[in-house]
Amino acid sequence: MLHLGAVAALYTLLQILLVLPGTGLGWDESVYISQVDDQDPVAYFSAPRARGISYLVAPIVSFTSSTTVLRVCLAVLSGATLLAALWVWRRLLPLPVLTWGGALFAGLWVTLYYGPQAMPNLWCAFGSLAAVGCFLRCARGEDNRRILLGLGASVGVVALMRPPDAAWLVLALGAAALVVRDWRRPVLFAALASGALLGAAPWIIEAYTAYGGLFARLHQGSEIQGGMGWNIAIGDHVRALQGRMLCRPCDMAWEEPQTAVWWFALPVLAVAGLVAAVRAGRRDTAVLATVTAVVLALPYLFLMGYAAPRFLLPSYALIALPVGECVRRAFAQGPNGPRPLLLILVPALLLGGHFGVQYQVLGSVLERNYTMTGRLTEAADAMHRLGLRAPCTVTGPLAVPMAHYAGCTSLQSNGHDVNITGEGLRRLALRNEPMAVTTRNHRPPPSWARGWPSLPLRQLPGYRVYVTPDGGRPAPG
Numbered sequence: 437m438l439h440l441g442a443v444a445a446l447y448t449l450l451q452i453l454l455v456l457p458g459t460g461l462g463w464d465e466s467v468y469i470s471q472v473d474d475q476d477p478v479a480y481f482s483a484p485r486a487r488g489i490s491y492l493v494a495p496i497v498s499f500t501s502s503t504t505v506l507r508v509c510l511a512v513l514s515g516a517t518l519l520a521a522l523w524v525w526r527r528l529l530p531l532p533v534l535t536w537g538g539a540l541f542a543g544l545w546v547t548l549y550y551g552p553q554a555m556p557n558l559w560c561a562f563g564s565l566a567a568v569g570c571f572l573r574c575a576r577g578e579d580n581r582r583i584l585l586g587l588g589a590s591v592g593v594v595a596l597m598r599p600p601d602a603a604w605l606v607l608a609l610g611a612a613a614l615v616v617r618d619w620r621r622p623v624l625f626a627a628l629a630s631g632a633l634l635g636a637a638p639w640i641i642e643a644y645t646a647y648g649g650l651f652a653r654l655h656q657g658s659e660i661q662g663g664m665g666w667n668i669a670i671g672d673h674v675r676a677l678q679g680r681m682l683c684r685p686c687d688m689a690w691e692e693p694q695t696a697v698w699w700f701a702l703p704v705l706a707v708a709g710l711v712a713a714v715r716a717g718r719r720d721t722a723v724l725a726t727v728t729a730v731v732l733a734l735p736y737l738f739l740m741g742y743a744a745p746r747f748l749l750p751s752y753a754l755i756a757l758p759v760g761e762c763v764r765r766a767f768a769q770g771p772n773g774p775r776p777l778l779l780i781l782v783p784a785l786l787l788g789g790h791f792g793v794q795y796q797v798l799g800s801v802l803e804r805n806y807t808m809t810g811r812l813t814e815a816a817d818a819m820h821r822l823g824l825r826a827p828c829t830v831t832g833p834l835a836v837p838m839a840h841y842a843g844c845t846s847l848q849s850n851g852h853d854v855n856i857t858g859e860g861l862r863r864l865a866l867r868n869e870p871m872a873v874t875t876r877n878h879r880p881p882p883s884w885a886r887g888w889p890s891l892p893l894r895q896l897p898g899y900r901v902y903v904t905p906d907g908g909r910p911a912p913g
Contacts, residue, residue, distance in 0.1 A: 439535040440522050447542040448515030451551040454798065456507045460809030462681075465554045466840035469506075473497045477827070477845035479836055480855040483647055483656035486639045488596035489556040507552040514551040514558060518542060521562045521753075524569035524586065527578075528721045529757065530764075537760030541753050543791050545679075545798035546745040556597035557746040561753040563593035564605055567631075568728050568754060571609050572721055574627070575619040584623060588631035594750075595635025601732065601750060606632050608731035612724055660852045662741040669736065672743035674699060679801045684742035695797050698790050702755060709758030712765040722758045729754035763787070811895035816842040818891050819872045822903035831861055832874030832881075833899070844872070858882070865904065873902040 461469065470479040471487060472494040481487075496509050522538045529537075541547055541561075550558045567590035573583045595602035606628045613619045613628075643653035658664045662684075672686035677695045680688060706726055713722035733751040736743070766783040812834075819830075819842050830839040831847050839846035849858040865871055865884045873885045876898045880886060885902045893899040 437523075439531055440519055440538060443522075443535060443538040443542060444515040444519035447518055447548070447551065448511050450548055451511035451514070452508060455548055455802065456504065456511065456552055458809070459503075459507065459552075459802065459805050460812070461503055461837075461840060462553070462555075462805070462808075463837045466837055468554050468556075469493060469497055470840065473501065475501050476840065477843070479839070479846055480848065480853045482660055482853055483653045484660055486556065486596065486598055487642075488593070488598070488635075489554055489559065491596070492559065493554050506554065510554065511552040514562075517559070517562045521565040521569070524566045524573070525721075525757070528569060528572055529718065529760075532764045533757065533760045535760075536763045537756040540759055540763070541756040543794055544752060545794040545801065546749060547752070548794075548798055549801055550746055550749070555746060557749045560594045560597050560601045561749040563590045563597070564601070564728070564732060564750040565753040566590040567594065567605060567609065568725055571612075571624065571628075572724060574624055575613065575616070575621065576720075584627055587624070588627040588634075591628055591631030592635030595632045596638070599636040599639050600735065602632050602635060604732050604735060605728065605750075608728040612727070616720075664735075664739050666738065667741045668738060669740055669743050673737065673745070673748065676743045676745050677797070679797045679804070680744075681746075681801070682742070682744045684744075686743055694793055698793070702759065705759045705762045706755055708765070709761035712761045713758060716761075718761075722761060725754045725757045811893075812837050812841045814895040815874075815893045815899070815901065818893055819901055819903055822872075822889050822891060822901070823906055824870055824872050824903045826870075828870035828872065829864065830872045830874065832872075833876045834874060834896070838872075838874060842872070844870075868904060871904050875900050875902070 466476075467479040467481065467485070468487075468489045470476040471481060471490040493506065493510070496506050500506070518538060518541075522534050525534055547558065547561075567587060570583050570587035570590055573580070574587055591602060591606060594605055610625065610628055613621070613624050640650055643650045647653035647656060669686075672683050674696045675686055675688055675690050676683040677699055678688070678690070678692045679695070680686070710719075710722045710726060713719060729751040732754070733748055736747040740747075763783070767780060815834075815838050819838075824842065824844070826843040828842070828844040829847050830842060830844045831849070835846040835848060836853060838844075846853070847856045847861060847864075848854055849856055849861055862882065862884050865882075871885075873881045873888070874893075875881050876896075878898070878900075881888070881890075881902045888902040888904055890900055890902040893901055
């Protein structure tokens with residue numbers, strides 16, 4: 437317990453020291469938080485999103501609007517949840533394997549970066565890790581209602597955060613229960629199904645109340661994500677490991693190949709870990725963790741036309757366990773006594789280099805976050821200098837994050853967040869509603885906004901903002 441607690445505590449501490457200072461809310465975060473923050477105008481909630489992360493942060497934002505407090509609370513909570521997910525496996529794997537696996541997962545730059553962020557993918561990773569552990573313990577006949585409830589709850593958390601991820605998780609575990617005769621227990625299928633349905637229930641109900649039905653929501657979500665179909669995105673994910681948070685389109689150059697060395701090493705290390713686990717009599721645990729990790733990665737590697745490092749967090753959490761077997765084996769004492777110093781020094785240096793690369797990428801990602809936070813703050817100041825005051829509306833490129841920093845709501849007549857028609861925007865403008873229109877690449881604004889006062893956004897080259905005259909004060913009469 438002490439070793440796992442140290443990993444979780446160090447994970448939380450690194451988030452607070454490295455990630456937290458100066459980071460502002462990102463685009464997606466502002467959307468999720470606006471759903472439950474009374475002081476923040478509600479942003480449009482597109483079809484693919486689920487409200488699980490909004491529910492998670494609701495108790496925090498209900499008493500404070502401080503981004504720093506939110507980050508600290510999520511950092512502590514993510515560290516505690518990592519400990520809980522690893523603790524589920526304590527009767528399945530030796531403590532050194534869990535310690536190494538937890539440390540390797542927690543040490544990835546993407547795991548550190550998203551620990552204090554209001555984003556759902558990391559919580560899907562924790563839920564998937566706990567679900568597979570609970571499943572194995574139940575499948576082995578452990579008669580404990582808490583473990584069975586833990587399986588349903590873990591799957592439910594994943595479904596609440598990202599229903600498609602839960603579908604793939606249930607597919608992997610359900611198929612395992614069918615293939616292995618000793619695992620064909622009705623309670624396992626019941627726990628998987630009930631957890632997935634209860635967790636996805638808010639998303640399904642909302643599909644009928646706001647999106648025209650379940651299949652309509654699925655269709656809209658697929659369109660926003662570029663259409664689900666056969667698409668090999670492995671190269672996109674490799675390039676995104678350089679620190680690109682969303683690679684869409686992923687046409688960036690692969691200038692830092694060292695950032696993907698660990699990614700290409702994962703299959704080799706996982707296979708070595710599988711061999712070590714089989715020799716130690718832990719075949720089922722290593723195989724199921726590896727297979728589930730692969731299944732969870734399939735839609736992102738082969739069915740989507742873009743990449744983001746956070747998409748694969750559930751797979752990284754699970755594949756870290758067989759890799760932990762491999763690392764533990766590398767440092768374990770040999771049958772004839774202690775290993776030669778060279779055989780210990782080489783893997784130690786490789787691990788040090790790996791974590792050094794992770795720190796390097798994290799630093800560059802954080803620097804871009806600081807820069808973008810400053811630019812969006814300056815953009816909000818420019819709109820305020822032109823007289824824009826809340827309650828107000830922002831439309832155009834980057835409207836969602838700009839609206840958050842300006843204290844406005846966002847409306848879009850095109851793109852992924854369409855929630856009003858162009859005619860609807862025109863009517864708002866004619867009523868002299870407080871509004872800002874952003875443009876980029878020297879494109880003109882809509883005809884009804886061309887006479888408005890405007891300023892170039894110096895922190896965002898190529899962007900310009902137009903604001904209703906006098907900040908949108910109603911015309912006489």
